[in-house]
């Protein structure tokens with residue numbers, strides 16, 4: 001177990017610093033697109049609102065203001081709660097409803113917004129949601145166009161349909177591509193377990209909710225793994241890692257998650273209620289590994305360190321407590337479980 005590795009853990013992208021904001025935008029494409037679309041649309045609508053106010057067009061200005069607030073609320077939800085899928089769905093539903101409603105407020109001037117919504121729906125929500133919202137918008141807009149006062153050209157609904165079809169086809173292609181990239185980025189190629197990147201995302205989301213005492217973390221480290229590699233070769237070491245991964249998967253209970261953190265270390269995140277239940281889970285895992293994972297020279301054992309989430313602001317602080325427990329397990333002779341005592345005082349939020 002190389003203890004120096006802990007120093008290079010990156011800062012949690014949960015705060016408000018510019019670097020954290022940029023990191024979250026880089027990591028999460030949907031959050032980036034929701035923010036970009038939300039902010040630019042709100043700015044554009046804000047401009048229209050001011051212009052309409054100067055002309056005394058109160059109803060249209062009020063409508064712009066309402067749409068603007070709705071969009072900003074959805075962007076806020078994506079940032080605060082991190083629930084970008086829900087935020088994307090809400091934004092698509094809002095955009096389509098507001099576009100459809102705009103026909104009755106500003107008439108044919110709503111035409112241009114239909115293109116924007118038809119195109120962006122597919123970038124911010126799941127394809128199924130985007131399709132239904134866009135079909136609704138198309139139907140409402142076509143009905144408004146046909147029943148409206150002004151003359152219209154057939155090219156308007158035809159180009160809407162083209163935009164809809166191209167956006168659908170393009171988004172299917174992009175999401176297939178990004179799913180496979182995400183899969184590759186978040187999976188350990190040897191064990192096919194979620195990797196350290198996926199663990200960080202999981203821990204960040206727990207820390208963001210700030211629910212003290214509801215989740216526990218266990219770090220498992222194979223004992224004297226270097227000897228297996230040195231004496232029997234790297235392929236033998238890999239077989240041990242695969243066998244261990246199988247046992248950990250089999251031992252998972254509902255709500256538990258397991259990750260390969262790196263090297264010979266695995267991390268479990270459990271919806272645990274107390275230190276005692278976390279320690280019991282650790283003990284169950286330790287026994288399962290000792291009984292069922294065979295190395296080339298005999299049984300394989302693991303040392304385990306655990307810690308309950310105690311309201312830390314950064315997941316690194318929580319992780320460090322589990323890591324310190326792992327160190328104590330190793331120091332006490334290996335093949336042991338140690339769970340950190342809960343922090344007495346909740347961390348100030």
Ligand SMILES: Nc1nc2c(ncn2[C@@H]2O[C@H](COP(=O)(O)OP(=O)(O)OP(=O)(O)O)[C@@H](O)[C@H]2O)c(=O)[nH]1
Pocket residue numbers: 001002190221222223224225226227229233234235236237238241262263264330334
């Ligand atoms: N086969 C294989 N070995 C790996 C992999 N990743 C890391 N290792 C090996 O894991 C070993 C870790 O060794 P140490 O950090 O010294 O730990 P240890 O021998 O388990 O000793 P303690 O943790 O103190 O019990 C090194 O030999 C690494 O080469 C991998 O993917 N496959």
